[in-house]
Amino acid sequence: MKDLIDKLFREKQLSRDEYISLIKDHSESDAEYLFSLAVKRRMEYYGKDVYVRGLIEFTNYCKNDCYYCGIRRSNRSVERYRLTKDDIMSCCEQGYELGFRTFVLQGGEDPYYTDYKICDLVSSIKNKYPDCAVTLSIGEKEHESYKAYFDAGADRYLLRHETADSGHYARLHPSEMFFDHRIKCLYDLKEIGYQVGCGFMVGSPYQTAENLADDLLFIKELQPQMVGIGPFISQHDTPFAQMNSGTMEQTLFMLGLIRLTLPPVLLPSTTALGTIHPLGREKGILAGANVVMPNLSPVSVRKKYLLYDNKICTGDEAAECKNCLQMRMRSIGYDVVVSRGDSKQT
Numbered sequence: 001m002k003d004l005i006d007k008l009f010r011e012k013q014l015s016r017d018e019y020i021s022l023i024k025d026h027s028e029s030d031a032e033y034l035f036s037l038a039v040k041r042r043m044e045y046y047g048k049d050v051y052v053r054g055l056i057e058f059t060n061y062c063k064n065d066c067y068y069c070g071i072r073r074s075n076r077s078v079e080r081y082r083l084t085k086d087d088i089m090s091c092c093e094q095g096y097e098l099g100f101r102t103f104v105l106q107g108g109e110d111p112y113y114t115d116y117k118i119c120d121l122v123s124s125i126k127n128k129y130p131d132c133a134v135t136l137s138i139g140e141k142e143h144e145s146y147k148a149y150f151d152a153g154a155d156r157y158l159l160r161h162e163t164a165d166s167g168h169y170a171r172l173h174p175s176e177m178f179f180d181h182r183i184k185c186l187y188d189l190k191e192i193g194y195q196v197g198c199g200f201m202v203g204s205p206y207q208t209a210e211n212l213a214d215d216l217l218f219i220k221e222l223q224p225q226m227v228g229i230g231p232f233i234s235q236h237d238t239p240f241a242q243m244n245s246g247t248m249e250q251t252l253f254m255l256g257l258i259r260l261t262l263p264p265v266l267l268p269s270t271t272a273l274g275t276i277h278p279l280g281r282e283k284g285i286l287a288g289a290n291v292v293m294p295n296l297s298p299v300s301v302r303k304k305y306l307l308y309d310n311k312i313c314t315g316d317e318a319a320e321c322k323n324c325l326q327m328r329m330r331s332i333g334y335d336v337v338v339s340r341g342d343s344k345q346t
């Protein structure tokens with residue numbers, strides 16, 4: 001196994017079978033070895049800097065019905081909310097004062113926010129904070145919508161591909177959602193000129209080692225600037241309520257493999273990882289990640305944006321979230337930095 005990890009470090013790529021055997025058969029000491037090389041690789045590009053992205057969860061209305069997600073349209077137990085433009089601008093203002101230079105607008109796929117409204121939001125934020133990056137994470141749209149947001153000033157777009165296997169995709173989503181369309185979206189976003197983030201859940205229902213290997217091959221092919229992964233965590237009001245959640249160990253292992261496969265990638269240590277283990281986010285950084293995404297949403301709505309159960313940080317003010325993360329990063333010898341934190345990818 002260590003030979004395979006060395007090979008991945010050297011060549012930044014393995015065959016599908018090699019990835020599968022690493023994912024299936026690694027020992028704890030193989031994982032430690034992988035993390036040491038992943039950290040070494042990350043150090044070459046980013047040192048011990050950890051970038052922060054302020055996450056604004058601006059709507060929990062969603063027209064989709066993904067089987068894993070707590071804010072799916074069929075979940076009648078969710079109290080739905082939308083932030084107004086003023087709410088969102090004041091989140092940014094607060095975030096800016098706290099040193100955030102990237103704002104991530106994330107939400108369900110909510111038709112209330114027409115392209116016109118999204119463009120207006122993006123251009124208002126960019127006009128007020130020209131030194132900041134604006135990231136959108138609002139799901140699948142058509143090319144012309146993505147282009148309009150980009151022209152309004154959006155810099156980045158996060159759209160997890162969820163799985164690179166169309167059969168697996170069909171087991172996670174209802175039949176009105178199409179794998180091919182999701183993948184097309186990612187290529188459209190790249191072509192338009194966005195810095196793009198894809199990603200997937202680790203340990204999602206029916207996922208196999210083969211699926212995870214295909215995720216790595218897909219990432220290698222797409223060459224995104226960012227890859228967001230976290231453990232699947234079951235949510236009690238979804239069809240997957242009884243399914244097992246993903247593990248921290250496997251999520252960390254995948255973080256390490258992604259760092260070695262795509263060395264300059266921006267790799268968040270996610271809230272979901274912090275949810276399944278109290279030190280999950282610290283361990284993510286020590287497995288090769290270099291981004292954290294504290295929540296900037298108003299505390300009044302935090303408990304309504306529950307994609308999965310037991311989500312952390314739902315009661316803290318933005319400043320507390322930022323301080324907490326800063327302390328956590330310092331405790332492992334890392335620094336949270338104030339900058340847009342663009343990818344070092346050329």
Ligand code: SAH
Nearest residue numbers: 068069107108138139160231232233307308
């Ligand atoms: N609606 C947007 C963004 C919001 S969902 C979109 O479709 O892109 C953001 C991510 O949360 C999803 O891509 C999914 O990978 C993750 N997620 C959803 N439900 C989850 C769960 N139960 N456990 C862990 N992650 C989940």
